[in-house]
Amino acid sequence: MAENDVEVGWEHARDTNRANWDDRVDIHVTSYGLEAFDDPQHISSVVAEDLAALEPFLSDGVTGLDVCHLQCHIGSDTLSLARAGARVTALDFSPAALEAAERFATAHGQRIRWVQSDVMDAASAIDDTFDLVYTSIGAICWLQDLDRWAAQVVQLLRPGGTFFIRDGHPALYALDETADHLSIRYRYFPNGQAQTWNDEGTYSGEGTVANTRTYEWPHSLSEIINALIGAGLTIQRFDEGTTLPWRFSPRMEATPDGWVWPEAERENIPCTFTIIARKS
Numbered sequence: 001m002a003e004n005d006v007e008v009g010w011e012h013a014r015d016t017n018r019a020n021w022d023d024r025v026d027i028h029v030t031s032y033g034l035e036a037f038d039d040p041q042h043i044s045s046v047v048a049e050d051l052a053a054l055e056p057f058l059s060d061g062v063t064g065l066d067v068c069h070l071q072c073h074i075g076s077d078t079l080s081l082a083r084a085g086a087r088v089t090a091l092d093f094s095p096a097a098l099e100a101a102e103r104f105a106t107a108h109g110q111r112i113r114w115v116q117s118d119v120m121d122a123a124s125a126i127d128d129t130f131d132l133v134y135t136s137i138g139a140i141c142w143l144q145d146l147d148r149w150a151a152q153v154v155q156l157l158r159p160g161g162t163f164f165i166r167d168g169h170p171a172l173y174a175l176d177e178t179a180d181h182l183s184i185r186y187r188y189f190p191n192g193q194a195q196t197w198n199d200e201g202t203y204s205g206e207g208t209v210a211n212t213r214t215y216e217w218p219h220s221l222s223e224i225i226n227a228l229i230g231a232g233l234t235i236q237r238f239d240e241g242t243t244l245p246w247r248f249s250p251r252m253e254a255t256p257d258g259w260v261w262p263e264a265e266r267e268n269i270p271c272t273f274t275i276i277a278r279k280s
Helices: 010-031 032-039 045-054 074-084 094-106 119-126 146-156 221-230
Strands: 068-071 087-092 113-116 131-135 157-168 194-198 212-216 233-241 253-255 258-260 271-278
Touching: 010 068, 010 094, 010 212, 032 074, 045 074, 045 131, 045 157, 045 271, 068 074, 068 119, 068 146, 074 087, 074 094, 087 119, 094 113, 113 119, 113 157, 119 146, 131 146, 146 221, 146 233, 221 233, 221 271
Parallel strands: 068 087, 068 131, 087 113, 131 157
Antiparallel strands: 157 271, 194 212, 233 271, 253 258
């Protein structure tokens, strides 16, 4: 659980979070089911779902497109985008994650450009433009300033380019993950302060991290959408979903499509949101 809300500078929070994410890499490499990629046709369930959502807007999917994957972590979704036919550039702030991602992609015969950078400086770090900028699952809660983030997205897109994000729903993040019923515990609306966490574990796999402190920022749906609109993007599609690719709460149940709340509660709360937007 979050300990409290604090005022914290972005650089300090980012560097603290990066140390934590560096520590997660070895745990995630062994717990993400990467052996499934030994099948050359395999792509991650996250990307499979995201490509289905993009299909009405990209007639040939990502085949032949230049794609920028922001906050790529250890690259399982990045490799999946490449296998789906994209030319991929991927960015993350963790050098340990990018080293693991590059080893993973190379072992599976994919050439991907890897860029280490704060996502808030993505446009200058990459210095290129793309047909699709892609962000998915567990990403923007780590970011303090969504206006600055959205500005990076727009700079990375070519005219007519598409932005895609699917992430945990802000209403979900407001819930008490340990309660025996759906119960609000955390802030829904942003107030500039970060939530502080101190957790030795991670959301996937066994093992502990040495750098346990992290900072996250709640972002309401209105803040997310208005940041994208304010940066100049046109929203083409907005959806909300009832499944997650990770187990947010011990009460969630496994299904072939992901983790869900017990059936009696499943239609009471969204788990994800999806936004597809376009640059004029």
